[in-house]
Amino acid sequence: xxxxxxxxxxxxxxxxxxxxxxxxxxxxxxxxxxxxxxxxxxxxxxxxxxxxxxxxxxxxxxxxxxxxxxxxxxxxxxxxxxxxxxxxxxxxxxxxxxxxxxxxxxxxxxxxxxxxxxxxxxxxxxxxxxxxxxxxxxxxxxxxxxxxxxxxxxxxxxxxxxxxxxxxxxxxxxxxxxxxxxxxxxxxxxxxxxxxxxxxxxxxxxxxxxxxxxxxxxxx
Numbered sequence: 001x002x003x004x005x006x007x008x009x010x011x012x013x014x015x016x017x018x019x020x021x022x023x024x025x026x027x028x029x030x031x032x033x034x035x036x037x038x039x040x041x042x043x044x045x046x047x048x049x050x051x052x053x054x055x056x057x058x059x060x061x062x063x064x065x066x067x068x069x070x071x072x073x074x075x076x077x078x079x080x081x082x083x084x085x086x087x088x089x090x091x092x093x094x095x096x097x098x099x100x101x102x103x104x105x106x107x108x109x110x111x112x113x114x115x116x117x118x119x120x121x122x123x124x125x126x127x128x129x130x131x132x133x134x135x136x137x138x139x140x141x142x143x144x145x146x147x148x149x150x151x152x153x154x155x156x157x158x159x160x161x162x163x164x165x166x167x168x169x170x171x172x173x174x175x176x177x178x179x180x181x182x183x184x185x186x187x188x189x190x191x192x193x194x195x196x197x198x199x200x201x202x203x204x205x206x207x208x209x210x211x212x213x214x215x216x217x218x219x220x
Contacts, residue, residue, distance in 0.1 A: 001031075003037040005211055008161065010038075013205075015066070017198060020192075022208030024049065028056050030212055035061065041082070047073040054080055065079075066150075066187075066206055068122055071095040079103045080150050085150040085187050088112045088122045088134060094146055100143035108145045110187055113172065115165040116154035116208050124173050148185030149173055153193055162193050166200035173201075 010019060029040050031042060035058060045051035045067030046077045054063055062082035069084060071092050077084075078099035087093055087109045100107040111132070111202075114123035116180055124132065129149075132138055138146070149172070176183050187204040188215040189197020194205040 002033050002211065006034060006037045006039060009207065009210065013042050014198065016203050018067070018202060020187075020206045021055070021211050022066065022206050023212065024067075024208065026208075026212050028053065031057060034211060043085075043208075050081075051076050051209075064206075075102075075176040078105070078107065081107065083108045083110065083185075084145075085110045086122070087146075088124060090135075090137060093138070093141060097141040097144045105143050106143050107199075108147050110148050110185060111146060111152045112150045113169055115151040115169050116187075121152050125216045128171075130176075145212075146183065148183045148187065150187040152188065152190075152199075159196060159207050162196050163200060166202065167209045170201035 001164060013019060013072070019039070020041045020042060021036070021039050021104040022043045022142055024043070031053065037150055040060065041062045041064060043064040043066040044053065050063060050065060063080060064083045064085060065077060065081050066085045069086055074092070074095045078096070084096065084107060087096070093109065094116070096107055096109060111129055112120060113129055114125055149169060151169045153162045156162065169188060170186065173186055174215070185204055186202050187200045187206065189205040190206050191209045192204070194207060196202035197205055
């Protein structure tokens with residue numbers, strides 16, 4: 001069943017789009033089933049849960065951290081995390097750089113941009129992000145590689161609003177692209193809005209409930 005669902009989703013995606021299966025609260029057995037169906041990129045929101053799953057599951061999985069990340073927890077995932085989507089402060093970037101250096105790695109990161117009007121979401125506004133990208137401090141972080149941006153649209157059924165929010169991030173990204181620093185990863189779009197996200201230029205979508213079924217909130 002999961003194999004068929006996964007195949008249906010992947011076959012509908014442009015080749016340029018990476019699917020991240022959001023596996024938060026899902027069991028080792030559920031993730032293994034999706035992995036054995038050919039999925040290698042998985043996204044987690046909680047550090048301890050991610051560490052436990054990394055220990056128990058195949059080492060060729062690409063683990064994406066997609067939740068709000070506290071600076072004091074970076075050290076637990078720095079040795080293996082594939083991509084951190086949710087970098088929302090210079091303080092966090094500095095900590096990622098420090099822990100990456102300890103592990104002799106360069107960690108790829110996305111800057112989270114605040115594109116919705118909801119207080120529950122995090123991120124830089126466009127001006128703050130632009131200031132950071134121009135700053136001398138960012139250029140000195142040799143163990144961090146900022147490769148693009150992540151955004152979350154408002155939780156609304158208004159498709160026009162979602163289009164506008166995603167479009168604003170794509171336009172911001174396009175205004176910054178250079179040969180030296182392409183910033184070409186755009187992570188936006190989830191189970192409910194990923195089709196709109198792709199229309200607006202996303203090349204990395206984060207899907208959980210369509211693949212695994214609805215989240216079990218009793219576990220977290």
